[in-house]
Amino acid sequence: MKLSLPLLLTLGGAAACTNILVTPGASSDHTSQLAYNADSASLYGSLYHYPPTSSSSSTKRDVYDWDSGEYLGHIPESSTTTYNVVGNCNEVGLCIGETTFGGLEDLCEAYPGSIVDYGSLIWITLQRSATAREAIATMDHLMQTYGYASEGESFSIADADEVWINEVIGKGKHELGSVWAAVRIPDGAVSSHANQARITTFDWESPDVMYSADVLSFAKKIGLLDGAVGNRDFSFSDTYDPVTFEGARFCEGRVWSFFSSVMGDDFQTKYVDYATGKNLTNRMPLFVTPPQKISLLDTFSHMRNHFEGSELAFDEDVGSGAFNLPYRWRPLTWSYGDKNYVNERAIGTQQTGWNxxxxxxxxxxxxxxxxxxxxxxxxxxxxxxxxxxxxxxxxxxxxxxxxxxxxxxxxxxxxxxxxxxxxxxxxxxxxxxxxxxxxxxxxxxxxxxxxxxxxxxxxxxxxxxxxxxxxxxxxxxxxxxxxxxxxxxxxxxxxxxxxxxxxxFRDGYDITTNTADPECGCSVGGNGFNHETYARIAEETGDQYLEPSNDGLAGKRWETKSKLKLKSMF
Structure with missing residues (x-):
């Protein structure tokens, strides 16, 4: 999830998610994988369940906004039996995830009377659809019929055979409904998205591409594109969610970290200027084909990524503290003097509600x-x-x-x-x-x-x-x-x-079991701070903590005293 960009930066990414998609041909056991972090400081981590129902069209379903809990209205329940849903998967092998990209401000505010938000879109679709292609069609029907009530979203949609990205944005004050484009990730490839629209140009004639009928004409209608722009030149992302420094650094950087992990140093080097927000024209591909197959446990590991070993690694500078913490407390942006700075936004993050x-x-x-x-x-x-x-x-x-x-x-x-x-x-x-x-x-x-x-x-x-x-x-x-x-x-x-x-690990020590010790049955150790922290203390405090003799003997004297049971004094 993600809020609109101004509020996102103010709250420090209060709601911003990451998805990783692995097609059967890219996995080590020929299965589909869809990984999802639901990142929000206000999101309680629990597993939702929607049991199957037999209903009629006369039954109404109340719809509430997933982010706010606001009641949006009601729609008819399915007239047929629905599927059992556990979390973001249903009993017949369909799974859906999301990340919010927000998009153009003019299109973020829902058209009056719109009912279906992005959370309801996920769970209603899971109850009513059996395959990825059917899910995309169901989503389209729900949005065009009842109105789309959220900001721009990238949806990951996977079944046993196919994995898709479907990117959606509402029509704002202009019309009820939405415009969208969906692309199937080729078998053998992997993809990812993280709060930035990623579908650019696409093959309009391909059976592995789907889109709303007015995805291009609507953009022309409201003045986003010159009337001469044709299918070949139309880019969904560049039209509805143009990439910015923040979109590259905070969002695409996470995709880059995953792609670099599976593709190697050449990919990392080729796109580092884009991931750092220095060259927004050097956009990464929508998907890559890794040279090695990816196991389920590999994907678990990728979801623990903190930019380790890359140019964006942040576990060794002063912000990581005395214990090399690869996290930064929010907000994402901060100021010092007359300059603005950023914190890195990694896949692994403290505000995840569930994953x-x-x-x-x-x-x-x-x-x-x-x-x-x-x-x-x-x-x-x-x-x-x-x-x-x-x-x-x-x-x-x-x-x-x-x-x-x-x-x-x-x-x-x-x-x-x-x-x-x-x-x-x-x-x-x-x-x-x-x-x-x-x-x-x-x-x-x-x-x-x-x-x-x-x-x-x-x-x-x-x-x-x-x-x-x-x-x-x-x-x-x-x-x-x-x-x-x-x-x-x-x-x-x-x-x-x-x-x-x-x-x-209490009181700064590392206390482990030692049955030979009659005092506590333990051994007390600990490494203190890292070397960089001690160096900073020495450099920033001058002689404040310097031993007067500085001959190294004082430390040895205290070691001797500790052996004489005086250690409790200190």
Missing amino acids: FVANIRGSLPKPLQAVIWFGADDSATTVRVPIYAAARELPQSFAGRGPQDGVVPPMMKFDVDSAFYVTNLVSNWAYSRWADIYPVVLEKIMVFEQTYLNQLLETDAKIMKLIGVGEKEEAFQVINDFGVKLGDSFTKSWFSFFGELFVR
Whole structure:
């Protein structure tokens, strides 16, 4: 998600998301992958569930804005049975994510009477569509019929066979509805988007391109384009969301970091001037074809990216503090003297409400195809738990409703039985001493996720066996039980892990178990600050902390005294 740019910069990216898309041909197991960070400081991390319904067109569905909780109106419910939806995936293998690009200010304000916001567009479409192409058509019908009530959006839409980007913007005060363009990512390629429209020119005749009938004519109608501009020269992004310094640095920079990770140094070097906002004409391609296949665990890793090893890395300058923290507290922009500065905006970020990596496995029966690996909070510090999108029951510690349901989530109530707050405990403790604590957290994350992957594969086999002998009811019970037990047990285990971290990394020490020590059964260590911080202290304070003799003996004397049990004095 993203707010319009002026408010975005004021709030420091209060709502801004990242998507990564992997086509079956680019993945190591020939499955589709769709990764999504829902980044907003006001977003409570819970897993939404919409069970299947049998309805008639006379039934009305209330629609609330996902961002504000404002009631927008109602539309007719589907006249046919809808699909079960868990998070951003449905039971027949369709998954949808998004990032908000905002776009031209004149088109950001919804036309009066518009009802369907971008959140409702996602969940209504998931309930009513079986494939990516059908989803794009459903979205178009909803927007043109009931009005589009949000800013410009890039939607990731994936099924077992195809992965698409669909970019949409409303018509502002001019008309009801929207204009949009959708492009299928070629099989074998990967893509990404992060709050900047990315579709430029496209092949209007290609079967792998879809668009609203007036995507070009509307731009001409309201004066965005010269009347002579034709299909070949029309660029969706350049027309409806022209890239700016902020769009490149804060948004496209995240795409560049992912593309560089899979394509290597040549790509990184070729487009670094664009990612840093210095050359806005050097735009990156919509997709790239990586030389190596990408596994599910690889995608988990890409969602932990903080520009490590690149020109935009920010874990070693003064802003990273004494423990090399690759985060910057908001706002994104700040001033010193008469100059303006920016903070970097990485994929892994503290304000993530929840994140997922959807894995769509076309070789399996429909109830097993879509698995949503769901995590609450920061995608760099949380464990993703696999849950079948066909599940009718969810783990209590993850399940919840949100403003799109007309419900205010329990953001202001701390709860150790909530996956959101338990994961926040671990991540915020890691932020306090990143260099010391995060390596321990990351190791634990990777152990959990590998274990969960093994358990998922074992459960797949068990369910397939039940389906094979006609025991479908028993198979669905296994589907339900798998996510419920895994999710709730994770929350308890992660809270216990926070306790372990707190015991070990308190008061600036690293305290580990040592059964040979009769005093505390522990060994007390710690590295203090990093070298750069000590250098700054020495340079900025002069003789304030300098030992008078400066012969190195004082330190040795204190070491001797500490051995004589005087250490508690200090």
